[in-house]
Amino acid sequence: MLISKNMKNSSLVILLVSFLSLVFVSPVAAKAKASKMDTLVIKTSAECEMCKTAIEKKLNLMKGVKVATVDFVAHTVTVVYNPEKTTADKIRKVISSIGYDADDVKANNRAQQRLPDCCKTGMGVPCEEKK
Numbered sequence: 001m002l003i004s005k006n007m008k009n010s011s012l013v014i015l016l017v018s019f020l021s022l023v024f025v026s027p028v029a030a031k032a033k034a035s036k037m038d039t040l041v042i043k044t045s046a047e048c049e050m051c052k053t054a055i056e057k058k059l060n061l062m063k064g065v066k067v068a069t070v071d072f073v074a075h076t077v078t079v080v081y082n083p084e085k086t087t088a089d090k091i092r093k094v095i096s097s098i099g100y101d102a103d104d105v106k107a108n109n110r111a112q113q114r115l116p117d118c119c120k121t122g123m124g125v126p127c128e129e130k131k
């Protein structure tokens with residue numbers, strides 16, 4: 001009888017401790033998690049809707065990238081990412097690897113050759129979507 005009462009007490013204490021840690025620890029943890037994200041704006045050679053789709057699709061699959069948005073009129077990519085999981089350099093390299101300039105990182109030549117003419121840097125050919 002005495003043993004079972006002790007056991008009941010100790011499980012109550014455990015329950016209370018886990019409840020208190022949930023209440024006090026989680027808001028702190030949540031706050032730390034939210035502040036871990038960085039936002040990066042990269043200048044790019046994206047010209048049209050096709051470029052936008054290609055870059056966004058690729059970056060949004062990247063580890064550490066929360067969300068990537070291309071503004072092809074302003075020629076920018078805005079990337080929200082976790083700096084503990086990826087870096088600005090890695091993001092720029094991925095953009096280059098699919099054929100687009102990313103700040104001072106020039107587009108990978110072979111990747112750029114595979115793009116539609118209007119999406120190649122400096123071709124001056126208007127994209128269908130832009131007409």
Ligand SMILES: [Cu+2]
Nearest residue numbers: 048050051119
């Ligand atoms: Cu394009």
